[in-house]
């Protein structure tokens with residue numbers, strides 16, 4: 001059987017499009033009948049809400065699974081979208097950095113919890129905007145990282161630190177970890193700044209940057225308030241269409257990496 005592919009969507013900078021990318025790439029792959037799980041590892045719970053579920057819904061959630069209190073398969077919830085499942089967030093995630101400090105191998109909790117995840121083709125972990133133990137757990141449990149970078153001034157700030165963290169985790173905990181790609185978000189084709197940021201990031205990361213640029217599009221921020229991915233809220237919007245293209249590009253890269 002094909003192995004589950006696990007992606008962390010991570011950037012310690014806030015508001016760069018991690019959750020939007022997680023939710024919409026996951027939805028696009030579910031539409032292709034891939035069995036996809038979103039793990040909402042951010043106490044803010046935005047991914048959970050964006051697929052139409054309530055934050056802190058029920059007792060079982062990403063916190064209880066990470067902590068080993070519940071099993072993954074008992075805790076994932078269906079969404080309205082066929083093939084798309086979510087492990088919802090919980091406020092209790094806020095305590096993880098303190099709770100796991102001093103515990104042996106605190107970076108491995110999520111990896112252990114995902115041992116029996118073969119029911120899914122893809123898992124996308126929406127990381128919080130910080131490089132604490134939650135993000136560490138996500139990176140140790142993942143095959144790859146997708147890094148959303150917003151097309152704005154100081155876009156690369158923090159990304160160099162994230163790359164260093166990824167290298168460290170690769171060396172000490174998870175040798176297979178790779179950067180799958182960098183996705184440029186909230187691109188504004190009329191702005192010289194947007195274009196020069198894309199140039200800088202391509203200079204820095206080369207081919208790791210996906211060709212698909214995600215444009216700034218008003219339908220994207222509207223969608224979560226309707227509890228829907230933008231693909232379902234307004235499929236024809238440029239925001240939705242660009243995420244469909246990005247998902248296609250991710251699958252192509254998967255083939256090139258011999259995982260599809």
Ligand SMILES: Nc1ncnc2c1ncn2[C@@H]1O[C@H](COP(=O)(O)OP(=O)(O)OP(=O)(O)O)[C@@H](O)[C@H]1O
Pocket residue numbers: 013014015016017018019020021042044046127128129185186187214215216217218220221222239
């Ligand atoms: N392509 C886009 N066009 C317009 N607005 C967007 C786009 N992508 C994301 N946004 C909006 O920008 C804000 C930040 O996006 P998002 O929540 O995905 O970022 P994040 O990195 O997950 O944030 P955080 O670090 O707080 O978790 C949200 O209000 C979102 O709706």
Ligand SMILES: [Mg+2]
Pocket residue numbers: 018019020042046126127
């Ligand atoms: Mg987020």
